[in-house]
Amino acid sequence: MYDIDDGERVIGFFNRYHTLATILRYVIGNIADSSLINGLGRYAGGPMSPLAVINVEQGKRYRLRLISTACDPNFQFSVDCHNLTVIEADGELTEPLVVDQLQIFSGQRYSVILVADKPVDNYWIRNLPNTVNASYDHGRNSAILRYKGASEVEPVTVNTTSKNPLAETNLHALINPGAPGIPEYGKADINLNLQVTNVNGTFYVNNVSYKPPTVPVLLQILSGSKEPSQLLPDGSVIVLEANKVVELTLSTTGAGGPHPIHLHGHSFDVVQSAGNSTLNYVNPVRRDVVSAGDPGQQVVIRWVTDNSGPWFLHCHIDWHLEAGLAMIMAEGPSDTRAHLNYVPHAWDRLCPNFDSVMPSQLGGVGIKFYEAAAKISSSLYPPPPLSSTT
Numbered sequence: 001m002y003d004i005d006d007g008e009r010v011i012g013f014f015n016r017y018h019t020l021a022t023i024l025r026y027v028i029g030n031i032a033d034s035s036l037i038n039g040l041g042r043y044a045g046g047p048m049s050p051l052a053v054i055n056v057e058q059g060k061r062y063r064l065r066l067i068s069t070a071c072d073p074n075f076q077f078s079v080d081c082h083n084l085t086v087i088e089a090d091g092e093l094t095e096p097l098v099v100d101q102l103q104i105f106s107g108q109r110y111s112v113i114l115v116a117d118k119p120v121d122n123y124w125i126r127n128l129p130n131t132v133n134a135s136y137d138h139g140r141n142s143a144i145l146r147y148k149g150a151s152e153v154e155p156v157t158v159n160t161t162s163k164n165p166l167a168e169t170n171l172h173a174l175i176n177p178g179a180p181g182i183p184e185y186g187k188a189d190i191n192l193n194l195q196v197t198n199v200n201g202t203f204y205v206n207n208v209s210y211k212p213p214t215v216p217v218l219l220q221i222l223s224g225s226k227e228p229s230q231l232l233p234d235g236s237v238i239v240l241e242a243n244k245v246v247e248l249t250l251s252t253t254g255a256g257g258p259h260p261i262h263l264h265g266h267s268f269d270v271v272q273s274a275g276n277s278t279l280n281y282v283n284p285v286r287r288d289v290v291s292a293g294d295p296g297q298q299v300v301i302r303w304v305t306d307n308s309g310p311w312f313l314h315c316h317i318d319w320h321l322e323a324g325l326a327m328i329m330a331e332g333p334s335d336t337r338a339h340l341n342y343v344p345h346a347w348d349r350l351c352p353n354f355d356s357v358m359p360s361q362l363g364g365v366g367i368k369f370y371e372a373a374a375k376i377s378s379s380l381y382p383p384p385p386l387s388s389t390t
Contacts, residue, residue: 001087001096002113005063009054011143012038013068013075013104013127021071021318030319032073035129037143044133044140051154052143054125056116063087066102066110071318073129074105074260074291076165079145080123080157084112086166090287092267093174102166105260107289107316120147122155168273171285179269179302181245183281188247188302190240194327196292198254202323203315208235209324210314217310217328218336226333240305242332247271251298256320259292261299265311265331272300289316308332 015032034043038052056062064084066077078084078101086097088111096113104110125143128134136142136159144155181188197204213220213232220231231237240246252259258274269284274293279300292299292315310333314326 001085002061002063004060005065009062010065010067011052011054011125013066013070013077014039015070015073015129016041016043017071018043030072031131032071032129035070035073035075035127035134035141037125037127040143042138042140044137048138051139052125054143054145055148056114056145057148058116058118058120060116062114062116064112064114066104066112068104068106068108070106070129072106073131074103074258075127075129075141076162077102077104078126078162079114080126080155080159081118082114082123082145083164084114086171087111087113087174089171089285090267090289092286092288094285095172095174097166097170098164099166100164101162105258105289105291105316107260107262108287114145116147118147120149121157122146122150122153123157124155124159126159168270168285168291169276169278169280172283173269173286177283177286179271179281179284180304181247181302185271185279185300186247189244190246190305192238192246192248194248194250196250196252196254196259196325198256203256203320203325205236205325205327208233210236210321210326211324217330221310221330221333221336228330231328231330231333236326237310237328237330239330239333242305242308242335244305245302246305246329247300247302249298249300250292251296252292253295255295256317257292257294259320259325260289260316261292261313262289262316263301263303263311263313263329265307265309265329266303268301268303270299271302272298274299305331308335310336 014036016034016036017030018033034041040050040052042049068075083098083100086099086102087094090109102110123145125145126136126141128141134141139154194205202209211233217231217237225231228237228239250261267286267288269286270290271281271284272279274291274297290299290301308331310328310330312326313329314321
């Protein structure tokens with residue numbers, strides 16, 4: 001469906017704060033000063049800085065790979081006068097779906113096909129964040145689609161209201177569609193219900209605010225801890241039996257939404273998208289970051305616990321993660337150690353600088369981590385025996 005798929009057509013969305021994150025980190029509701037596309041952008045009252053340019057040739061079809069690494073906002077992405085055919089969400093192929101605009105949340109990725117079938121010219125690429133007073137004035141929140149042969153000037157195309165925006169429920173997995181398990185709500189092997197609340201800027205999941213443990217959960221498990229009561233942080237670890245179907249329902253209340261929820265270690269089937277009352281077990285979209293929607297809405301996802309290990313479930317908005325919106329899914333802890341493959345000695349030599357640091361140089365938390373890691377590493381991965389010629 002496309003002729004060209006290369007690094008020049010990877011489009012990254014970022015945002016920039018003029019105040020250091022170390023100062024802002026304890027304040028919820030920070031608003032970025034500007035949005036960037038491939039590292040370039042403008043801000044209110046700032047200079048007319050150069051904008052990112054995506055070059056195309058008339059008559060060719062391009063796969064654009066969209067990636068949002070924004071700290072907070074989600075974006076409405078479109079290209080003036082052009083449709084976009086979605087073929088992938090978060091690394092999972094989808095049935096082709098034609099849209100004229102799509103919303104992309106922090107951590108999400110899409111591949112879209114753009115057909116360069118318009119007159120040779122410059123066209124605005126628009127990426128409006130959901131922040132107060134966001135606009136396209138003076139080229140803010142924009143980049144340029146430039147046809148080969150067009151003058152190197154900024155576009156004059158006009159923004160129009162979307163007539164066919166992306167709805168997540170219209171996306172369907174292309175390969176092996178269908179959610180695992182019995183296709184009825186609450187009929188999975190493991191059914192979880194997580195409720196996110198916000199109290200004075202601190203987030204809680206089922207009344208617990210996540211605090212990073214001094215020793216990573218993986219090291220705790222490898223040390224022999226397998227029961228929920230043994231794993232820290234207390235109340236933020238859910239132990240899941242291996243090779244089971246999990247159905248997770250997540251709902252939110254309070255300020256801060258919509259939250260982009262990301263699960264490490266898996267892609268999952270979105271059985272119910274936020275803001276939609278329909279459950280789809282037949283051919284839902286499969287991805288790894290999903291919007292939890294507005295307060296009062298819920299999202300339902302399913303996956304199979306076939307990848308042993310502790311996997312982070314968290315909001316992809318940095319400020320919200322910092323403020324406690326996270327959990328850990330400890331999947332098959334009794335199998336985690338058995339599933340680890342032998343790590344060659346060459347891997348252990350990738351970081352000689354760290355190995356050369358004395359534990360006393362690492363600080364209190366660093367010492368605990370270093371000692372736990374060294375103990376487990378020596379038991380799991382003993383150095384290879386020396387040969388007679390070494």
